[in-house]
Amino acid sequence: MPTKEEVFAKVQEALMDALGVDDDEVTPEATMVGDLGAESIDFLDIVFRLEKAFEIEIPRSELFPEDILTNAEYVQDGKVTPDGVEELKKRMPFADLTKFESNPVVQDFGNLLTVSDLCRYVESKVGA
Amino acid sequence: MRWFWIDRFVELESGRRAVAIKNVALAEEQMDGYGPFLPLMPASLIIEGLAQTGGLLVAEHNDFTERVVLAKLGKAVFHGPAVAGDTLTYTVVAENIQADGAICKATSHIGDRLHAEVDMVFAHLDDRFQGVDLFEPAEFLRMLRLLRMFDVGRTETGEKIKIPEHLLHAEREEAAAIG
Numbered sequence: 219m220p221t222k223e224e225v226f227a228k229v230q231e232a233l234m235d236a237l238g239v240d241d242d243e244v245t246p247e248a249t250m251v252g253d254l255g256a257e258s259i260d261f262l263d264i265v266f267r268l269e270k271a272f273e274i275e276i277p278r279s280e281l282f283p284e285d286i287l288t289n290a291e292y293v294q295d296g297k298v299t300p301d302g303v304e305e306l307k308k309r310m311p312f313a314d315l316t317k318f319e320s321n322p323v324v325q326d327f328g329n330l331l332t333v334s335d336l337c338r339y340v341e342s343k344v345g346a
Numbered sequence: 347m348r349w350f351w352i353d354r355f356v357e358l359e360s361g362r363r364a365v366a367i368k369n370v371a372l373a374e375e376q377m378d379g380y381g382p383f384l385p386l387m388p389a390s391l392i393i394e395g396l397a398q399t400g401g402l403l404v405a406e407h408n409d410f411t412e413r414v415v416l417a418k419l420g421k422a423v424f425h426g427p428a429v430a431g432d433t434l435t436y437t438v439v440a441e442n443i444q445a446d447g448a449i450c451k452a453t454s455h456i457g458d459r460l461h462a463e464v465d466m467v468f469a470h471l472d473d474r475f476q477g478v479d480l481f482e483p484a485e486f487l488r489m490l491r492l493l494r495m496f497d498v499g500r501t502e503t504g505e506k507i508k509i510p511e512h513l514l515h516a517e518r519e520e521a522a523a524i525g
Contacts, residue, residue, distance in 0.1 A: 235420060235421075235465075236420065238420075238421075259417045259418050259467065259469065260418070262417065262418075262446060262447050262467060262469060263418055263420070263449065263467045266441075266442050266444070266447075266448075266449045266467070267449070269442065270441065270442055270449075278446065
């Protein structure tokens, strides 16, 4: 079972390879999209690399809950409803949604995920 | 001019690796225009050849039912030029093929010399691209035969790979329509 440090090191390596960024850019607080410049296709690359590095399976809906963000039941006027936010929390216990919750604009969701969120997600998969 | 940037497959192990060759000739159009007085095979077209090799390897794994597109290059390192008379041997290894795409590592060799290394991400077009066909099936099958994929292709257990029924069906339909 890998330690948290080992998980971070492998996640960092995957992000460096997938995004062409330096190790000092991949800090725990860095956001995937805003700070590291990840685009949608990069997430496919990142998921592939994490699955290989940790020998895990990553169901796409766990990391990218698009079904919630496109569900009329959970989105009104471009914002996620309180029920929707609860669903997101259930689906993504590894992500810190506090900031998003204060102004849950769907468009901003893509820039939520940080490196430490990703590490927490992997930890939950490998039992670190 | 047809958009073929490999000449033929020489090996294919289903879902794992493919080897194709590209012979570079002075008569080819790209050798004139790319570097006047310095006829080189453009790196971009070498990447295209590697992508064709890898894309067809990935597509074969799913019996050509997925629409495979090159989505991203990770790294692309060239160790030297390719010139007329060179035979480039493209080797693509599929590291991970899944429902939504694949990652592959590709190399180009000139003889024994490592010439280029490229990391590629392929994506399968999903429902957002409904109605988008990359190839006409009968024409696609002709291309695969021309590239000798079914002559050299083997399954993991060493048997010859079979031509998928849906492609043969398209070929029969086309023949019937022509009469």
